[in-house]
Amino acid sequence: GDSVTQMEGPVTLSEEAFLTINCTYTATGYPSLFWYVQYPGEGLQLLLKATKADDKGSNKGFEATYRKETTSFHLEKGSVQVSDSAVYFCALSDPFTGANSKLTFGKGITLSVRP
Amino acid sequence: KAGVTQTPRYLIKTRGQQVTLSCSPISGHRSVSWYQQTPGQGLQFLFEYFSETQRNKGNFPGRFSGRQFSNSRSEMNVSTLELGDSALYLCASSLLGGGQETQYFGPGTRLLVL
Numbered sequence: 001g002d003s004v005t006q007m008e009g010p011v012t013l014s015e016e017a018f019l020t021i022n023c024t025y026t027a028t029g030y031p032s033l034f035w036y037v038q039y040p041g042e043g044l045q046l047l048l049k050a051t052k053a054d055d056k057g058s059n060k061g062f063e064a065t066y067r068k069e070t071t072s073f074h075l076e077k078g079s080v081q082v083s084d085s086a087v088y089f090c091a092l093s094d095p096f097t098g099a100n101s102k103l104t105f106g107k108g109i110t111l112s113v114r115p
Numbered sequence: 116k117a118g119v120t121q122t123p124r125y126l127i128k129t130r131g132q133q134v135t136l137s138c139s140p141i142s143g144h145r146s147v148s149w150y151q152q153t154p155g156q157g158l159q160f161l162f163e164y165f166s167e168t169q170r171n172k173g174n175f176p177g178r179f180s181g182r183q184f185s186n187s188r189s190e191m192n193v194s195t196l197e198l199g200d201s202a203l204y205l206c207a208s209s210l211l212g213g214g215q216e217t218q219y220f221g222p223g224t225r226l227l228v229l
Binding site: 036041042043044045046049051089091094099100101102103104105106107108 | 119146148150157158159160163165170171173205207209212213215216217218219220221222223
């Protein structure tokens with residue numbers, strides 16, 4: 001079945017460090033790909049998305065490119081801030097219907113940024 | 116515009132009991148999805164409701180059920196609770212649940228089964 005694999009965490013970085021969080025997926029169709037972020041005590045917020053191969057999603061300094069050849073959607077940020085500390089989830093939509101209402105998530109990774 | 120709201124936020128139950136959780140979507144949204152989040156299994160899709168009909172279903176036992184009302188509010192019910200049902204239950208809403216839409220998540224209901 002469809003699945004998302006995220007790198008093991010947690011990740012601890014110093015402020016202004018470069019961030020990469022790896023995400024690979026397995027899907028039989030053509031899903032859209034997402035990064036969601038969860039701050040403590042809150043629900044998930046959409047960070048960015050890409051709907052087809054070679055699309056780049058970007059938001060708040062974060063970027064991720066939909067790489068079909070490597071089935072990857074790695075999240076990057078050039079300079080992290082303390083406020084970026086949260087749990088990050090990679091997800092894909094239903095690859096057959098394209099519906100974003102049925103998402104498959106990775107396990108999530110906790111990012112801590114120290115001043 | 117108010118976000119997705121979930122009630123209650125916290126709940127403690129004992130094994131064998133049943134529980135009902137409520138989700139009010141963003142005004143105008145007709146698709147409501149439910150997810151279970153646990154440390155071991157992560158985030159897993161439970162089901163989706165659209166126009167009062169279950170449109171998608173995940174791989175959960177029949178003890179997990181849901182419904183949607185004409186105002187798009189949704190409830191999920193878990194019967195005969197087990198310890199493993201302890202989790203954060205998240206609901207998300209979108210306009211129609213379609214491919215280009217963003218799902219907006221609520222803060223979740225944290226259920227503890229003793």
